[in-house]
Amino acid sequence: MSQAADPSAKIISRDEVSRHNTENDCWIIVDKYVYDVTKFQKFHPGGKWVINQVAGQDATEAFYAMHRADVLSKYHKRLCIGVVSGEEKAKSSFLEPGELSAVPYAESSAWAPAHKSPFFQETHFAFRKAVRAFFDEHITPIAVSSDEDGEEPSVEVYKKLGKVGLNAARMGPGPWMATPGIELLGGLKPQEFDCFHEMIVHEEFARIGTPGFTDGLGAGLVIGLPPVLHFGTKDLAMKVGREVILGEKRICLAITDPGAGSDVANLSATAEKTPCGRFYIVNGVKKWITNGSFADYFVTAVRTGGKGIGGISLLLVERSEGLTTKKIKTSYSPAAGTAYVFYDNVKVPVENLLGKENQGFRCIMANFNHERWMIVCGVNRTSRLLLEECLKWANQRKVFGKPLISQPVIRNKLAHMVAQVESVQNWTENITFQMQNMSYADQAKHLAGPIALLKLQCTRVAQFVLDEACQIFGGRAITRTGMGQVVERFQRAVKFGAILGGSEEIMADLGIRQAVKNFPNAKL
Numbered sequence: 001m002s003q004a005a006d007p008s009a010k011i012i013s014r015d016e017v018s019r020h021n022t023e024n025d026c027w028i029i030v031d032k033y034v035y036d037v038t039k040f041q042k043f044h045p046g047g048k049w050v051i052n053q054v055a056g057q058d059a060t061e062a063f064y065a066m067h068r069a070d071v072l073s074k075y076h077k078r079l080c081i082g083v084v085s086g087e088e089k090a091k092s093s094f095l096e097p098g099e100l101s102a103v104p105y106a107e108s109s110a111w112a113p114a115h116k117s118p119f120f121q122e123t124h125f126a127f128r129k130a131v132r133a134f135f136d137e138h139i140t141p142i143a144v145s146s147d148e149d150g151e152e153p154s155v156e157v158y159k160k161l162g163k164v165g166l167n168a169a170r171m172g173p174g175p176w177m178a179t180p181g182i183e184l185l186g187g188l189k190p191q192e193f194d195c196f197h198e199m200i201v202h203e204e205f206a207r208i209g210t211p212g213f214t215d216g217l218g219a220g221l222v223i224g225l226p227p228v229l230h231f232g233t234k235d236l237a238m239k240v241g242r243e244v245i246l247g248e249k250r251i252c253l254a255i256t257d258p259g260a261g262s263d264v265a266n267l268s269a270t271a272e273k274t275p276c277g278r279f280y281i282v283n284g285v286k287k288w289i290t291n292g293s294f295a296d297y298f299v300t301a302v303r304t305g306g307k308g309i310g311g312i313s314l315l316l317v318e319r320s321e322g323l324t325t326k327k328i329k330t331s332y333s334p335a336a337g338t339a340y341v342f343y344d345n346v347k348v349p350v351e352n353l354l355g356k357e358n359q360g361f362r363c364i365m366a367n368f369n370h371e372r373w374m375i376v377c378g379v380n381r382t383s384r385l386l387l388e389e390c391l392k393w394a395n396q397r398k399v400f401g402k403p404l405i406s407q408p409v410i411r412n413k414l415a416h417m418v419a420q421v422e423s424v425q426n427w428t429e430n431i432t433f434q435m436q437n438m439s440y441a442d443q444a445k446h447l448a449g450p451i452a453l454l455k456l457q458c459t460r461v462a463q464f465v466l467d468e469a470c471q472i473f474g475g476r477a478i479t480r481t482g483m484g485q486v487v488e489r490f491q492r493a494v495k496f497g498a499i500l501g502g503s504e505e506i507m508a509d510l511g512i513r514q515a516v517k518n519f520p521n522a523k524l
């Protein structure tokens, strides 16, 4: 909370607070601030009785036993009437926008006190701070309620992200970073932007802690736009790239047929050329298309040739006559805009072919590496967020008269969570370094296997972390509001990463198949 927005300029003594100790005149202290909760009591979700018990008192300990710190930042402006005298300079319990968490392991090691990183340098530090501040100020305040209400992000939100380069950044380094009309955060120059800056962006999106709404914020763009930029004609890449990067239009990737799933080679949607040769006519259905319900563009996998991978092409289809979408009720938030896409004789200009006809499978596979790596960055950041929640909770929650963290069984759980999250982080940074130093084509050749295995490990770890987090939070982990809400939300989304972009089973198989390719006298 910035000082400018802080209504607590008035200095109030503890004595003065203690005189406001009745139901009709009720002040409390939390941290260094004084709150007048007289009117608020009757709206308090935990009831007025609990608040009355601490009227006129320092309620800091009681408060933190029951709430997340962000509850206070939400109500601070409305209820705060001053600061306790002599404590004006004490550190605020709120993080300033962009500030790092002081909880151990809440940030990756590059950001930990006294640590150094071979990968993250000055530009990354400034960039992370600015990106986080942007999210803290513009996105996080609407994220929880949008996730809960299933409200899709508006075009205005997309435009906001576009203006500061956060749509472009999710494509990775490339000429699109210099799209006119965007100004990168943290004073970063387009030519300085690398894969580690991109990693930061994916991580900060995930740190919001609302997987459904966060997917609504452009998961479709991250996987849908790269094929246009890499395999579309120059004109198409320029036009669509600009519109999507600036947030004026939304895009999604429509590969999965209801019947094919991970078995992409067997998809059945068709595209037939018109006799004049100028259009394709597309027919078929796609399912589980993230952002499909509000997308303007659909990068669609279609069958243009015979059976198997040799008959697949990739087409950019605009929302137009014959194309309709219908929302799917998923376990995570409808804010992700997950949808069916129906194609009924949709006419698509041949110039919208991405790559070559019947060679779409290659484009799809090349795109998968980036998608899987992006999933890893986001999922492991969410695991880390859960870890932070658990550390804070175990520290503040008292059971049997002692903080939860004083129980060896809880410390043991936390130790395994930390060890696993940090392992994935380090492997991810290594892979990111390889990506940074390989061409897009070389990445497809050399990193498909390692990225697949990394994704497998990452989503296994996420499920382990989530399972332990549930045990640590107990009933709160299955409650949509309150202390365990981040854990609860992740329970409804954890399988997303384990299935999308290739299931864990496919990832394991691909990883080993790729490795076997390089065996001398390979037997597979």
Ligand code: HEM
Pocket: 028, 030, 035, 037, 044, 045, 046, 047, 050, 051, 053, 054, 059, 062, 063, 066, 067, 068, 071, 072, 075, 079, 481, 482, 483
């Ligand atoms: C500025 C003062 C306060 C505000 C703004 C506030 C706000 C809230 C909110 C929003 C909730 C709903 C759950 C959540 O989202 O976390 C809640 C629940 C609750 N609050 Fe407060 N609260 C305040 C002070 C207190 C105090 C001083 C106590 C106890 C002495 C207290 C005890 C509780 C309890 C017991 C619950 C229910 C928790 C649960 O269901 O697990 N609150 N409060």
